[in-house]
């Protein structure tokens with residue numbers, strides 16, 4: 001048992017900003033999406049014929065809405081597509097260099113990567129709209145997500161531990177910034193839905209000595225949250241509750257509910273369901289905190305978030321959303337959105353007040 005006196009500090013801010021490391025890691029998706037667009041979807045050839053609105057282009061590419069957003073947002077962020085009068089068109093850069101058969105076309109060069117494993121996987125995911133690990137032919141189940149009817153890696157001890165601890169590196173860096181950015185003065189109970197390691201809760205508990213927290217997640221994941229609570233010396237104020245946020249009762253009466261990196265794992269109807277359920281469970285006057293990344297409201301960048309969106313798309317049933325999309329969800333749940341407060345690694349907090 002770790003006493004509070006020799007507990008690890010969850011409030012230790014990194015001396016250097018790890019954001020570029022995450023950007024380099026996610027950068028592979030830029031290459032995959034560009035190559036897919038050029039060599040598998042003939043996207044630039046199609047748009048050379050005529051600009052198309054999102055729905056028509058999506059139909060022409062035979063993509064469902066989520067993969068179409070991931071692909072087209074990334075290409076807009078790369079400066080290859082632009083929206084004019086509601087239609088997507090080639091930018092001068094794409095028109096000069098990516099239209100098949102053009103005098104300065106670089107498409108065959110990009111096509112050198114057409115059959116590489118990463119590109120082929122991305123093309124399959126875009127076409128099927130299913131995350132890695134979710135097919136019956138694949139072992140293990142999808143990472144980070146659980147709902148009735150899907151094969152989830154979060155239900156088996158070893159894979160739940162593997163994926164949960166994988167997020168600890170980011171959480172340890174970002175949590176001190178979150179604890180600094182969000183004042184919980186006066187709050188008595190924090191509910192951390194899908195809390196994973198619980199590190200964000202542990203940092204908030206260390207920062208706010210009168211606060212108590214509930215970390216709500218799948219039972220196998222909570223084993224790690226319990227170990228971490230010991231390391232950070234907050235076990236006496238941190239309760240672990242196992243459940244399914246879509247089906248089980250959300251503990252009622254918290255002043256603050258945290259959805260840290262949760263909604264980006266889900267498609268819009270599931271996001272709305274979670275936001276609605278959290279809003280109903282909040283105490284009057286309470287806050288729902290969406291801690292996540294935010295695309296521009298026009299869904300045309302920034303590029304690092306657009307590439308992270310492809311990563312989220314690959315692993316889960318979600319993607320990155322814009323501030324406007326999240327504000328719409330909060331408003332539909334009867335909450336009043338507040339301005340976004342940045343934390344670290346492109347993340348920020350968007351609060352909705354009940």
Ligand SMILES: C[S@@+](CC[C@H](N)C(=O)[O-])C[C@H]1O[C@@H](n2cnc3c(N)ncnc32)[C@H](O)[C@@H]1O
Nearest residue numbers: 144145146154167194195196217244245260261
């Ligand atoms: C991407 S992780 C985020 C973890 C942590 N909040 C963070 O920011 O690092 C998503 C978390 O949601 C949990 N989760 C997914 N589906 C869930 C469900 N239906 N009910 C409860 N928790 C769920 C996962 O087990 C996982 O810990």
